[in-house]
Amino acid sequence: MKKIYFCVILLLLTMSEIASGKVNKPDQTQEPDEEEIGNFDFLYGTDGEDGFSQTERLMEEAFSHMGTRYRSGAKGPTAFDCSGFTSYVYKQQANIFIGASSRDQYARNIPISRSQLQCGDLVFFTSPNSGRNVGHVGIVVDVDPITQDFTFIHASSRNGVKLSSSNDSGYARRYIGARRIQQ
Template identity: 35%
Template sequence: MKPSISIIIRTLINNWNIYVQMRNLFNLHIRTVLLAVITFLLITGCASSYQSGPDYSEEYKIDTEQLLREEIKLWADTPHRMGKTGSSGTDCSGFVMSVYEKLFGIILPRDTENQVAVGVLVDKDELRPGDLIFFRPPKIERHVGIYLSNGEFAHTSSRKGVTISRIDDPYWNKSFWTSRRILP
């Protein structure tokens, strides 16, 4: 016996309703799973996989400053000599280049013009021992020194040779240009 047309239609409608319910249920589950996956990806995607080095600590600050001060003592009585880099005479960029290479194994460019392009810009209020500080004093195109701490920096003065000065001295404060961080 063949099913009547009404039974076929009723069966089709029931199957369709079951299909729609199953599809809605499936879509609900898919949406829930997708939402969970997207949330997971957003949370883990925002977490950095970069492993930074150790935090800058007071101990590192003291070690760097101490190393710099000991090295500067070795440069005592070294006169200013434009274009030179040795104990018989040095200019500001030669002094900075020599100290960085000896203490940290970092080879900096020879001249101030190129040294100012190295490293990361750092605010004057956030200077750390070893940061390079640049000036544009009167009658000199550019000048560079190495920050020590508490407002002091080492550099080569045309009058005093290798010396330590204060960044808040009116002469240096007025001619301050920028500062760069090379060390981590």
């Protein structure tokens, strides 16, 4: 009984402290350290006069085509197929030829494991009709470091250039590998 009485009194005291505003609240006006703000180089390393990394410029180029329509064999910029989209983005922003077809891109770039995925890497899938062969490609936008699930941008035959998740059932079962671009 003494324990219950003590807990009730402790609870009432705590509630009265909170209600009176005496409990310390974090300082909402505190500005972040300069080191926190300016220390993004370790992630993306700037390499241009504009202060943006190659990856950031690559993503800007890729996202500028969101919603662009799909057309088989199209290489851009008014329409794309999947490999036309990836090769166009890399050619425009990095002046790198990564291969013309998804199979060519898969064959000519550096194999990496899913645990090594980074923004800008290429991810490959079978197409619904290609069996085990490479049939689709996209560019990694974001990776969950714990689950290794990723978001990628690609030219979808149904919706044009769009974002998709590796968790989407249509892609999860068709994923076959990833490649890092040789520079």
